[in-house]
Amino acid sequence: MDTSSIVILDFGSQYTQLIARRIREQNVFSVVLPCTASLDEIRAQKPMGIILSGGPCSVYDSDAPAANPAVLEMNLPVLGICYGLQFITHHLGGKVRSADKREYGNAEVSVVDKELPLFADMPTDLTVWMSHGDEAIDLPPGFHLTAKTANAVAGIANPERRIWAVQFHPEVHHTKQGTTLLRNFVFNLCKAKADWTPAHFIESTVAAIREKIGDGHAICALSGGVDSSVAAVLVHKAIGDRLTCVFVDNGVLRKNEFFKVQDNLRSKLGLNLVAVDASTRFLSKLAGVTDPETKRKVIGNEFIEVFDDEAARISQQTGGVDWLVQGTLYPDVIESSSVKGPSQTIKSHHNVGGLPETMKLKLVEPLRDLFKDEVRRIGRDLKMPEDILQRQPFPGPGLAVRILGEITPERVALLQEADDIVVEEIKKAGLYQQIWQSFAVLLPVKSVGVMGDQRTYAYTCAIRAVHSEDGMTADWVPLPYDVLKTISSRIVNEIHGINRVVYDITSKPPGTIEWE
Numbered sequence: 180m181d182t183s184s185i186v187i188l189d190f191g192s193q194y195t196q197l198i199a200r201r202i203r204e205q206n207v208f209s210v211v212l213p214c215t216a217s218l219d220e221i222r223a224q225k226p227m228g229i230i231l232s233g234g235p236c237s238v239y240d241s242d243a244p245a246a247n248p249a250v251l252e253m254n255l256p257v258l259g260i261c262y263g264l265q266f267i268t269h270h271l272g273g274k275v276r277s278a279d280k281r282e283y284g285n286a287e288v289s290v291v292d293k294e295l296p297l298f299a300d301m302p303t304d305l306t307v308w309m310s311h312g313d314e315a316i317d318l319p320p321g322f323h324l325t326a327k328t329a330n331a332v333a334g335i336a337n338p339e340r341r342i343w344a345v346q347f348h349p350e351v352h353h354t355k356q357g358t359t360l361l362r363n364f365v366f367n368l369c370k371a372k373a374d375w376t377p378a379h380f381i382e383s384t385v386a387a388i389r390e391k392i393g394d395g396h397a398i399c400a401l402s403g404g405v406d407s408s409v410a411a412v413l414v415h416k417a418i419g420d421r422l423t424c425v426f427v428d429n430g431v432l433r434k435n436e437f438f439k440v441q442d443n444l445r446s447k448l449g450l451n452l453v454a455v456d457a458s459t460r461f462l463s464k465l466a467g468v469t470d471p472e473t474k475r476k477v478i479g480n481e482f483i484e485v486f487d488d489e490a491a492r493i494s495q496q497t498g499g500v501d502w503l504v505q506g507t508l509y510p511d512v513i514e515s516s517s518v519k520g521p522s523q524t525i526k527s528h529h530n531v532g533g534l535p536e537t538m539k540l541k542l543v544e545p546l547r548d549l550f551k552d553e554v555r556r557i558g559r560d561l562k563m564p565e566d567i568l569q570r571q572p573f574p575g576p577g578l579a580v581r582i583l584g585e586i587t588p589e590r591v592a593l594l595q596e597a598d599d600i601v602v603e604e605i606k607k608a609g610l611y612q613q614i615w616q617s618f619a620v621l622l623p624v625k626s627v628g629v630m631g632d633q634r635t636y637a638y639t640c641a642i643r644a645v646h647s648e649d650g651m652t653a654d655w656v657p658l659p660y661d662v663l664k665t666i667s668s669r670i671v672n673e674i675h676g677i678n679r680v681v682y683d684i685t686s687k688p689p690g691t692i693e694w695e
């Protein structure tokens with residue numbers, strides 16, 4: 180792609196992805212590479228500038244990330260952030276030492292070099308976010324102090340060598356003028372152009388897909404969610420009906436979802452869609468299974484079999500399929516190449532895209548460079564229906580991980596009704612789009628109730644609503660009492676089989692979003 184780009188070298192900070200997002204919000208493409216990337220890998224991105232991220236290590240640690248100091252000699256503008264500043268100081272002949280105590284949180288910084296283009300349009304007193312243990316005490320030759328806190332270095336620069344660095348985190352919202360600083364770096368110092376727009380992305384991606392697939396055929400597993408749908412629409416734009424989409428009813432979809440998704444994808448988006456009702460097959464495999472991970476495995480494996488069969492059939496009809504379209508997003512790509520160790524698997528997330536390598540299909544992943552909100556922007560530009568773009572995430576194993584204990588057709592039907600009421604009422608209250616996920620969970624607990632003059636003995640349903648940025652952490656949502664009241668009374672009155680509703684007030688961690 181011939182857009183301007185900024186390369187961010189990741190030294191392991193929890194904020195690295197945020198730097199990329201802040202720059203992309205300025206319509207400039209930016210890409211995160213592990214700090215160990217070779218100079219050739221960096222050059223391949225045709226960067227206009229390089230940012231060295233923060234990181235948890237000390238430059239003196241034996242396991243300090245092993246970046247090549249030659250990145251400072253590439254004749255490109257460099258901005259060091261936090262650890263990035265220490266890396267620059269350490270490798271260019273200055274001195275870093277362990278501070279007596281870690282500085283973490285808000286700090287006041289005074290700009291010393293008021294003429295520095297990096298600080299253009301910024302006040303001289305800044306409120307910033309700090310998060311570091313080490314500090315620079317001697318600056319490398321040729322560098323001067325550009326900003327300081329009451330007793331430490333907060334910014335250094337060597338404009339001749341085109342290297343700037345700050346000790347604080349401009350990418351974090353708590354740093355009030357952080358975006359201005361990043362804009363100054365990207366536009367004033369790197370001279371990048373704001374050419375990373377949805378229209379440009381769509382045009383160049385469609386062209387690239389067309390070239391990649393040539394006159395081949397592709398298939399795509401759709402879930403009705405935003406990622407796979409946007410990916411499919413892009414590929415459809417490139418190769419038309421040589422893309423066949425497959426949507427499988429695994430028996431644990433939401434109420435009417437099998438039909439709603441078909442309507443959206445086939446009628447509204449014009450996709451060439453094969454809808455497979457495999458619900459009986461899935462439910463019979465799930466009979467008697469109560470362990471959450473086993474449920475995931477059963478659904479994952481069964482999905483692969485169904486999809487495999489369809490792929491073989493489509494392959495026969497079309498004379499061969501060579502490509503598989505997947506809605507992989509950028510955070511997954513960064514996660515798998517990051518300098519951080521693999522995080523412990525709490526739950527194995529089988530997405531519908533998780534297909535076997537034995538299929539020997541080549542991958543097309545048009546969203547590999549995008550964050551979730553960017554996917555929505557692209558979808559909007561493609562004029563896709565808002566109910567697809569705004570749909571809350573829905574797990575691949577569907578309602579199976581929201582029915583605790585055994586999954587039976589009766590229980591699925593109960594939960595479908597309860598889920599439908601929750602979604603409807605949350606939408607009615609105008610809250611659906613502000614909430615990351617809101618749903619019902621069917622508990623294997625029966626309790627006594629009274630309805631009219633009758634004693635009841637029926638299931639309990641839990642309501643869960645959480646705010647989250649990315650599903651990794653989450654806070655429970657204090658839903659308005661009147662919304663909870665309506666949901667509860669509708670569920671108990673309208674669904675024969677549930678007589679008690681409780682509200683889940685657990686955050687993640689220590690809870691998880693799904694109950695299984």
Ligand code: XMP
Pocket residue numbers: 475525526527528529530531572573574575576580616650651687690691692693694695
């Ligand atoms: P947890 O429950 O791990 O969920 O806090 C985090 C996010 O992941 C979704 N989730 C899944 N998605 N397959 C999926 O495709 C799964 O097995 C799965 N389990 C959880 C969950 O809905 C939330 O958005």
